[in-house]
Amino acid sequence: MRSVNFYLLRHGKVSGEPALYGHTDVLVDEQTQQSICQALIDAEFTFDAIVASPLRRCADLASLLEKANPQWQVSYNQQLKEISFGLFDGIPFTELKEQWSVLDAFWQQPAEHPLPQAETLEDFYTRVSQQWSKLVACAQSDTLIICHGGTIRMILAYVLGLDWANARLFSVMQIGNQSLTHIKVTISDSIYPQVCSIGTPLITA
Template identity: 50%
Template sequence: MEDVKTFNVYLLRHGKTVGDPALYGHTDVLVADETQHGIQRAVQAEQIAFSAIESSPLQRCQTLARLIAQENPQLSLVVAERWKETHFGGLDGVPFESATEQWPKLEAFWQDPMTNTLPNAEPLAQFYTRISNAWDEFVQALQQDTLIVCHGGTIRMILAKVLQLDIANPKIYSTLHIAHQSLTHIQITLADKHYERVCMIGKPLNG
């Protein structure tokens, strides 16, 4: 009989970004230093155990991941392209107040993102496939409890993969709340195959 091993994976969404309200995907917008330090302290206060940390390369995630790693010198930090947020095309990073002519497209996207891809954006199905493949690769190589600092969209796609949700259902984006600086916990047991269990979704961290 194979050894049974169980690992904890924590998905940490970055804090609220600086700047006007907009769709921030690949736009490398920042989070205020005070907020980043507050989240780092909140993660420490949670007293969750992890031996490795991965991060999206975007600064709103990577800066936080490096702060957490600095407080835990034994951690290995991997900055990975695979955890990047989706790309919102021509509207990525454009303040909503400057995009009034695009409101019909934005409204259609919010109502049904699967069908109404924004101009030059990464289609939802392509985003899901990218994150789904990344998650499979990550789980296959998993050997220790890990914290992943990433994005709301990334976390939703991981949950959709684990829970086998229909990504065409708009409720995943309008009703499933993954707040800034929140923690989602997935437990993975490696035995005859991989067993995945969602233990917690979107727990707010007060930083």
């Protein structure tokens, strides 16, 4: 029997106008990344491995952590990327006023009203949950996962047995920027996860 702690970190606040940022490769301010990096170095919890989304708002932080401690094993995983918002991805809301009814329908029922040319919520959930299961099966030590708010919500839906199509996962469950969600997994005859905390701020915004 062994236990592994997973710390799911949502990236810092991105630089850019308010928009749906999925696969659009926006950046986090360098000073903010440095602050998050230092907070992780100073934190009481420990981890030996880092897995990050390859999008730069996550990957840049992983690179900083690797430079600070080369002993940390860093890898990048495409399957941990945020959902793709299709034609609306990265477009400022101010430029989408004529499509507001489409956006509102998506926010109310994201599974039933996907955005134009976007990844469906079901495909997103399947992608993330399958990758989470692989990470759990392979993990040998405590692991920091640097990823996205949507990714973390889909992992929680899977672990807690929640309805991944429920819009409240996005409108009610708060997963703030630079916050940590802690899941402890015990592996013996089966896999026994425990959600220890959700969306705990690492640093103030």
